[in-house]
Amino acid sequence: MDKFTALTSIAAPLLENAIDTDIIFPARFLLLLDRDGLGKYAFNEWRGPGFVLDTPPYDTAQILVTGENFGTGSSREQAVWTLADKGIRCVIARSFGEIFYSNCFKNGVLPVRLTGADMDAVEAAAKAEVPVTVNLESKTVSLSDGTSIPFDVADHHRRNLLAGLDEVGMILTDHSDAIESFEARRSEATPWLNLPQAKLDALAKDGA
Amino acid sequence: MTGRTLYEKIWEQHVVANFEGDDCLLYVDRHLVQEVSSPQAFAYLDQNDRPLRRPDLHIAVADHAVPTRRRGQPFADGLARQQVDRLRENVGKFGIAYMPMNGDRHGIVHVIGPETGFTLPGCTLVCGDSHTSTHGAFGCIAFGIGASECASVFATQTIRQTRQKTMRVNLEGGLAPGVTVKDVILALIAEIGTGGGVGYAIEYAGSTIRDLSMEARMTLCNMTIEAGSRVGMVAPDDTTFGYLKGRPLSPEGEMWDRAVAAWRDLRSDDDAVFDREITFDTSVLEPQVSWGTTPEQTGAISGTVPDPDQITDQGRAARMRKSLSYMGLTPGTRLNDIAVDRVFIGSCTNGRLEDLRAAAEVLKGRRVADRVKAIAVPGSAAVRIAAEAEGLHEVFLAAGFEWRDSGCSMCVAMNDDRLEEGERCASTSNRNFEGRQGKGGRTHLMSPQMAAAAAVTGRLSDVRELL
Numbered sequence: 001m002d003k004f005t006a007l008t009s010i011a012a013p014l015l016e017n018a019i020d021t022d023i024i025f026p027a028r029f030l031l032l033l034d035r036d037g038l039g040k041y042a043f044n045e046w047r048g049p050g051f052v053l054d055t056p057p058y059d060t061a062q063i064l065v066t067g068e069n070f071g072t073g074s075s076r077e078q079a080v081w082t083l084a085d086k087g088i089r090c091v092i093a094r095s096f097g098e099i100f101y102s103n104c105f106k107n108g109v110l111p112v113r114l115t116g117a118d119m120d121a122v123e124a125a126a127k128a129e130v131p132v133t134v135n136l137e138s139k140t141v142s143l144s145d146g147t148s149i150p151f152d153v154a155d156h157h158r159r160n161l162l163a164g165l166d167e168v169g170m171i172l173t174d175h176s177d178a179i180e181s182f183e184a185r186r187s188e189a190t191p192w193l194n195l196p197q198a199k200l201d202a203l204a205k206d207g208a
Numbered sequence: 209m210t211g212r213t214l215y216e217k218i219w220e221q222h223v224v225a226n227f228e229g230d231d232c233l234l235y236v237d238r239h240l241v242q243e244v245s246s247p248q249a250f251a252y253l254d255q256n257d258r259p260l261r262r263p264d265l266h267i268a269v270a271d272h273a274v275p276t277r278r279r280g281q282p283f284a285d286g287l288a289r290q291q292v293d294r295l296r297e298n299v300g301k302f303g304i305a306y307m308p309m310n311g312d313r314h315g316i317v318h319v320i321g322p323e324t325g326f327t328l329p330g331c332t333l334v335c336g337d338s339h340t341s342t343h344g345a346f347g348c349i350a351f352g353i354g355a356s357e358c359a360s361v362f363a364t365q366t367i368r369q370t371r372q373k374t375m376r377v378n379l380e381g382g383l384a385p386g387v388t389v390k391d392v393i394l395a396l397i398a399e400i401g402t403g404g405g406v407g408y409a410i411e412y413a414g415s416t417i418r419d420l421s422m423e424a425r426m427t428l429c430n431m432t433i434e435a436g437s438r439v440g441m442v443a444p445d446d447t448t449f450g451y452l453k454g455r456p457l458s459p460e461g462e463m464w465d466r467a468v469a470a471w472r473d474l475r476s477d478d479d480a481v482f483d484r485e486i487t488f489d490t491s492v493l494e495p496q497v498s499w500g501t502t503p504e505q506t507g508a509i510s511g512t513v514p515d516p517d518q519i520t521d522q523g524r525a526a527r528m529r530k531s532l533s534y535m536g537l538t539p540g541t542r543l544n545d546i547a548v549d550r551v552f553i554g555s556c557t558n559g560r561l562e563d564l565r566a567a568a569e570v571l572k573g574r575r576v577a578d579r580v581k582a583i584a585v586p587g588s589a590a591v592r593i594a595a596e597a598e599g600l601h602e603v604f605l606a607a608g609f610e611w612r613d614s615g616c617s618m619c620v621a622m623n624d625d626r627l628e629e630g631e632r633c634a635s636t637s638n639r640n641f642e643g644r645q646g647k648g649g650r651t652h653l654m655s656p657q658m659a660a661a662a663a664v665t666g667r668l669s670d671v672r673e674l675l
Binding site for chain 2: 016017018020022023026027028030031032033035045067068069072073074075076077080095097098099102103106107154155156166167168169171172174175178179182183186189190191192193194195197199200201202203204
């Protein structure tokens with residue numbers, strides 16, 4: 001995964017609420033099997049003249065500034081892949097769809113939640129086409145007038161994103177023993193949660 | 209010590225390791241695998257040379273991309289075929305049970321999970337699909353995840369998660385004739401908004417819940433994600449146990465008795481404290497239809513398309529104008545004057561036997577309006593077989609519906625079933641987002657009965673006038 005430490009970029013204002021993952025990445029492109037090169041499909045139905053990401057200087061923006069509940073709807077991780085492939089490394093919103101929010105961290109994209117006057121200031125900077133700096137080490141968004149706005153991010157998300165770490169690898173390194181002992185306890189306490197292979201085989205063959 | 213909620217009890221039973229704050233490594237008992245969110249997760253195993261830890265805790269099926277008119281027909285879409293082929297190759301390679309496309313166990317993940325007994329009370333269940341909240345109807349913690357998280361479940365059978373806050377939604381007063389649980393969840397989302405549940409695990413309780421079938425509870429939990437919450441739950445009871453007994457993967461004999469005894473403890477304690485609690489009077493509800501492009505843009509069928517100029521919240525008014533423009537609607541239009549071109553009965557929300565029965569009840573002896581194209585798509589092969597055994601398909605066919613094979617169909621438009629630009633659809637699915645049922649397509653969400661009524665009259669209609 002790509003590391004994220006700090007980023008300075010023009011921020012594209014897409015100031016609407018509840019932009020869902022079907023808008024970010026329409027379902028029909030989910031048939032594509034690879035995750036590289038998806039950037040051209042980002043906001044496919046909204047693209048073209050007048051759309052902010054197609055309008056200079058915002059066509060090169062690495063930061064997207066948007067409204068409430070960004071990325072609501074489907075769990076498709078393609079919504080993040082398409083943004084990342086298009087060059088968006090940070091999304092600043094008033095709130096996020098939950099699955100989208102967590103998908104961002106797995107793909108080197110930093111989602112930043114800001115509200116109230118802080119968000120008003122970032123929106124103004126985006127509209128004014130002045131660069132915004134997002135710093136994950138100091139957990140701040142800085143504006144050209146010297147304003148520094150702190151934001152919250154979970155420690156482990158921050159750590160993993162700063163280092164570009166593979167979370168699965170870390171779970172296996174640190175917790176394999178705990179997983180094994182959990183499974184042993186689970187087999188004692190709730191044995192019905194284990195599924196006999198014969199039952200699974202029968203089900204898979206059923207009527208095939 | 210104060211009591212614990214149902215969510216907290218199941219959560220605590222699945223903690224493998226505690227991290228800072230409310231973060232845990234959570235054990236995953238069940239993983240439903242489908243073709244859309246899995247290829248990149250399987251690729252992760254290949255690229256990092258990792259085994260799949262517990263193949264026995266996963267079952268796989270292709271649902272989003274499969275055509276629903278397929279018997280004896282070629283698989284027309286090359287990309288869709290490739291995606292289904294990839295799933296079959298991957299599950300073969302990693303040893304996961306797979307329900308083939310023309311087999312008797314094929315269906316939408318959220319329909320076949322419960323009907324095979326894969327979904328059980330007290331478990332944690334995940335799937336790379338947001339409507340995984342459906343399974344919470346059985347009193348388990350079920351939620352949708354992204355492809356990276358699917359890879360984590362493959363490799364470790366765990367997932368790192370933050371414990372949610374809890375919200376109890378008390379549904380009180382029962383339902384008037386012609387009003388269904390779909391109307392309840394649409395009206396609830398209209399009230400609390402699509403962001404109303406963000407951060408919360410929702411438990412549904414109250415007098416209305418107790419009388420609901422499992423199928424209705426699944427519809428309710430299914431659409432919980434549309435209120436912004438990943439988790440919707442109902443405490444298991446005799447209705448739950450009755451549904452599960454004898455299912456192929458349900459425990460049997462002495463193990464069944466032991467499981468039921470444990471499941472009876474799965475309820476929020478009387479003194480449990482929820483972070484938020486709301487009560488919703490369901491007795492006064494009318495049938496609902498959505499008029500906009502988010503599920504919260506919904507109103508009673510007797511109402512009119514609302515006027516953004518009457519709204520004080522400028523952000524909300526702007527969003528309404530955009531929705532109405534996309535939907536081609538004018539403020540003040542009576543909802544039941546809106547003509548429809550297509551009707552879709554199916555999906556993981558309303559593609560179950562009870563839904564088909566309810567729609568057939570309205571269609572019996574009637575004909576689909578002349579210019580309307582209508583399809584009925586059972587949520588699973590088992591639903592289709594059961595529906596045909598009681599002759600429901602004949603009712604649909606006689607009314608002028610097409611009767612299809614199981615799949616996600618026109619809910620998601622990544623298969624052969626989709627709206628054309630500008631077409632208006634009465635749909636039993638869960639999302640009315642822009643382009644959701646096809647580029648430029650216009651979706652009105654409603655119950656199966658209401659969709660059947662719209663098919664017959666050719667416009668959005670109050671089903672109560674046809675009962």
